[in-house]
Amino acid sequence: MVDCGRPRSGNVADIIRSTRAAYHRAIRHIKRNQEDIFNDKFACALMENRNRDFWNETKRIRSSRNTSVNFVDGVCEPQDVTDIFATKYQDLYTCVSYSCSDMSQIRCDITDSVAGTGYKNHCLFSKSDIENAVKDQMQRFFIC
Secondary structure (H helix, E strand, C coil), X not given: CCCCCCCCCCHHHHHHHHHHHHHHHHHHHHHHCHHHHHHXXXXXXHHHCCCCCHHHHHHHHHCCCCXXXXXXXXXXXXXXXXXXXXXXXXXXXXXXXXXXXXXHHHHXXXXXXXXXXXXXXXXXXXXXXXXXXXXXXXXXHHHC
């Protein structure tokens, strides 16, 4: 290419353009299919060498080389970090108030709603039937 003076037209220029285009197509193909190519190579390697253990190889490949953070909210001792996470999760899971009378009322409303639809002992409910009934009652409860 350099010997030809980087021509803009002619056979050499056409070869340069087609080669460059093929190279960039290959790069795009590899980027789009990177995970599939990797998985295929992994499967072939396991098939060719049956002494390799699938789970050990998978663990080795998937293992993260990232180091864990040793400093959270001003503390660096593992027990203190654990206590902070425990406190945060406790606060998160108890932030919604719970009233026994409210839950009892919801239970009664659901029972009344089910009874009002003509429930018989031989009737069967699907998961979606129950979800819809609970959603309906929750909407009524929070709208009032």
